[in-house]
Each structure stands twice: as structure tokens, then as C-alpha cells.
Amino acid sequence: MDDIVIRAEALKKIYHMGEVEVQALRGVSLEVKRGEAVAIMGRSGSGKSTLMSILGCLDRPTSGEYILDGEQVADLTDDQLASIRNRKIGFVFQSFNLLQRVSALSNVELPLGYANRPDEGKGRAEAALRAVGLESRMKHRPAELSGGEQQRVAVARALVNEPAILMADEPTGNLDSRVGQEIMDLLFQLNRARNTTLLIITHDPRIASQAQRTIMLRDGLVEENIQ
């Protein structure tokens, strides 16, 4: 089996802001092996958010090829992309993005509701919450949890469909450094224990240094690839 989980070839993304063309990505090629932990770094405006959106199947490249876990995804329909996101990708955002009105457990169950499989709901969601150490907080609402705990719920939600890739966009940006390190430890531990590929977008070199590899972006191109 091919152990390359992400293969991108000459990804370009052009935005049109009125008359002006903005080239957010100008031909990015990269490969990520299954189970790897990779940090993507770059200053703001370097294209790392755009790259993350395309790698996360939230957006399509203007041109280029992208093969995710053996599937050609560059020109799939909206619904097909939604299905890929559901099955293969787990997102962790800077601002947690939890539903405030419902419990931690219901938040974690959310992706299961959009999966086309029979309802194994509660068991999987509870297991995911246990995996992030929140078994005692399942019935709490996000407002009743600390920032670190909320991000753990988000990690559990990302894990619940057992995705091939975990994508974390500045996962520690809203947390203080001690709690942030705990979240990073959790992500790396899950990466090792489950062989889940981990992509971290960050501008913090200390976090990037913990990954096996760092991809530096500058002006929409890969500048260095540090092993």
C-alpha cells in the first residue's frame, strides 16, 4: 500500500479581488507520508491558510493536482468534497468552533450525523472523549469548560470518524503556553498512537520544532523543506 497520504503537484490558487489578481499559491508541490507530523510555517500572507483550505478540501485549487489518501480530489463536486472531509479529515481550529448550545458529547457526535453509516453514535463519541481525557466532562456545555478543555473537545470531534489526517490550524493560538503545550502533546501522542497524519499550521517555531518536518512557505511557494 502506498504510504503517501498527501501528494500535491503544482497547486495554484488565484483570487480575483475586483480587477486585481492575487496569486495566493504559485505552484506548491509537496508529499506527506502516512503517520508523519508536519508543520507548515510562514508569515501571514505567505499562503499557508490557502494551502490548508485546499489540503483540507474546503476549497479547490485553480490548477494543479491533489491526491488525498489515494483519491483525486482537485475537481470533485461540493457534495463529494463534503464526504471526503467527513471521512478523511479532522479539523482543529484556533477558535475551537464548538456549538455553544449543546453538550461536549453532542459536539463530538456532530460529524457522525453527516456520515453515511449506521448510527454507532454514542459509543464512538464517548471513546473519542476518553481518548482526550474528558470522560468526566461529557455532559458539560462548552461555556462550562476551560479553554484547554474546549480544544480537547474539538480534538475529540476531529477524531471521531477516525480520519486519515488531522489538520490543526493554529491550535494553540487562543491558549496560554502551558495549556497550549498540553494540546500539542495530545496531538503528537494521537499522531504516534494511531498513526494519524498530523498537519499543523503555525507561526510559532517552538511548536514547529516538535514536528518531524517543517514546510516553510513564502509568497505562495515552498521555500524550504526542513527534515
Added chain:
Amino acid sequence: MKIKRVLLGTLTILTGNKLRSGLTILGIVIGVAAVIAMLSIGQGAQNSITSSISNIGTNLLFLSAGSESRFRGGGGAVARNIKQLTMADAQALMDPFQAPAVQAVAPILQAGNISAAANGQTTTTSVYGVTSNYFSMRNEVVSEGAIFSDQQVNIHARVVLIGADLATTLFGRTTNLTGQAIRINSQTFTIIGVLQSKGGTSMGSSDNQAIVPLTTARDRVIRRTSNYVDTIYVQATNADSVSQASTQISNIMRMRHRVAVGHEDFSVFNQQDLAQTASSIIDVLTIFLGGIAAISLLVGGIGIMNIMLVSVTERTREIGLRKAVGARNRDILIQFLVESLFLSLLGGVMGILLGWLIALIIGQIASASGTALTPAVSLNAILLATLFSAAVGLFFGIYPARRASQLEPVEALRYE
């Protein structure tokens, strides 16, 4: 499972903001309640008028002197030298060759405000001078005693049948009155029967009446010269022949009165005409009032749309997140449609109950003030209101829901 999840999610959202949901629903509640109340009152009015018209009798036509335009107050040629109706006219209508659709004819003399005294009490009443076939035509039945015979008409008998209300006014009872004396217009009559109450107060089915033989009435109470009568009731052979009878009556009368078509000095009404006129007026009123009520339903729908648009904007990030974890456009569309549908249906159900209540209250007020109006909440009205409110929810929900479903996930996630 999926449906349950969507419904549960909807409930969480809607109960999470009770005041807002309540106010949104209120618009629909008021709209649906107004529609239901209006339709049921219209239906009730329809029923009560139809029943009071059919109370008059079956397959009846009414022939009276004077052109129709005098009654309807509009256009048309006005006849001059109006000839009164006579006993001979009534005789002529019985001609089986010229009027095969006519089954029975009853000439009538009538007068209101005639004094009636008995048992030390005095009151006024309407007096009808009729022939014996009048009773079967008008569905008048005696609760006691018997109607008078042809012979009693022929001998100008001084006998009378009195209505239930008149009996109660004079004697305080409606039974055991046969053989009692009563003075009508200062003439002594013998009561030979009491008429069964017909109820209702409209369309001449009053129970305050005294019915005497036509001949006696002319002699002693109403005093018309020669052979004149006020009205002639005609009964058609069956419901289908009413309009034929009407034509035949008109032909005979035109010949007898020597008038051309369009210059009639008489007019012929039938029950169906009356019922149709009355119910078409009520239909128009019901549609008019229901239409106004429907406008408030429309306004309620716009309220739903407004709130759903606000909700979509507020929940942009949530929509982005849902899409990031695998929601398809359709899933988002359904979620928001279910929400607006739920709001409008809940409002619809509450509106039906409230409208029903309003109809009941109006019925109570009507009966307390002596009007025979029983609002009828028909199944049709309920179905209509339910369907209409669901349609409102769908129609006004579809735009916000589409907007939500078309959001780009990246943009939605970045929305502040």
C-alpha cells in the same frame, strides 16, 4: 435516525431562544387564527341562512304584484298600472296544461300588527288568510289540534291556528288550547290548533302568527276588496322543475295581465334564488374577510423569513463548521428549512386552536344576543390553514436556507 437528529437540533435551537421563537410564531398564530375564525363564522352564517330558507318549505315559488325592479331597487323597465293578484290568477296557475310543473297553489292574504286578545292579555301579531293546502306547502305542522278543512274555508268559519310564540304570550302555554276563544281584530275566533315552533327569526318563519281561512280573513280581519290577494305561493312538482314552474307562471301571468316580456307587473321568486343570493353575499364576505386574514398570515411569513435570515448570519461560523465536518449543502438546507417549517407549523396548530376559541366565543355572543349563528369550524378550514402555514414556512424559509447552504466553508469559518 437522521430525521431524529435534525428535529432534536431544531428543538435545541428554537428552545434556546424562546422569546425570539415565540414572537416569530405569534405572527403565524394570529394569521391562522384570523383565517380560521373568519371561515368558520362565514360557514356558520351560511348554514343558518340556508336552514332558515329551507324552513320556509320545499320547492316553493312566490308570486307577488309589482315588478322585480321595485324590490331589487335597480334598473329595468318599471311597469305602470300594476294589476293586483286575484283569486282568478291563482286558479289559472293550477291549469295542468299551461303549468304542468305546478303542483299546488296557495293564495294568501297577510297583514302585520293585528291586535290579538285572549285570557285577559293583548298583543299584536301577523295574520295570514290561507287555503288549506298552505300548511303542507309551508311545512307548518300542528303540535295540537288540527288544520282547517276546505269546507271550513268555504263556510267562512271563524277558526284560527296560532303560532307557538303567540300562544305563550297570551296563555303562557302551548298546550291544551284547542277550543279556547281569541279575539283577533276585535272578532272572536275559536282556536282549533297550535302550530309547532319552527324556531329562527328570519325569513318569515316567525312563531308569532295567527292563521285563519282566507275567506274569513277577507270578511273580518284584512278586508281586501273583491278578489285581490297579496301573494300566491306556488309549489313545483319537484326540485328540478322549479325553474320550469317559474317560466310557466310568468307566461300565464303575462297573458292574463297583457304585458310584454320585460314589462312584467308581477315578480316570481323561488327559494333557490333566495338561498343563492344570500349565500353568494356571504361567500363574498367570507372571501373578503378571509383574504384580509390571509394578509396577516403573509406578514407572519415575512417575520419568519426575517428571523431566519438573522439566524443564518448569526450562525455563519456554525454553518462553516458543519460543512467542515462533512455537512453537504443539502444537509444545511434541510436543517434551516425544518426550522422554519417547524416554526410555521407550530404557529399553525396554535392558530387553529386560537381561531377555534374565537369562533366559539363569537358563537356564544351571537346566541346571547339572540342571533342564530353557530360558527362551524370545518375540516377543510383546518386543512387549509395547516397547509397554508406549512407553505408559508417553506416559501419564506427557502431563501434563508438556500443562502445558508450556499455559503463557502472557508469564508463561513473565517466569519467574525
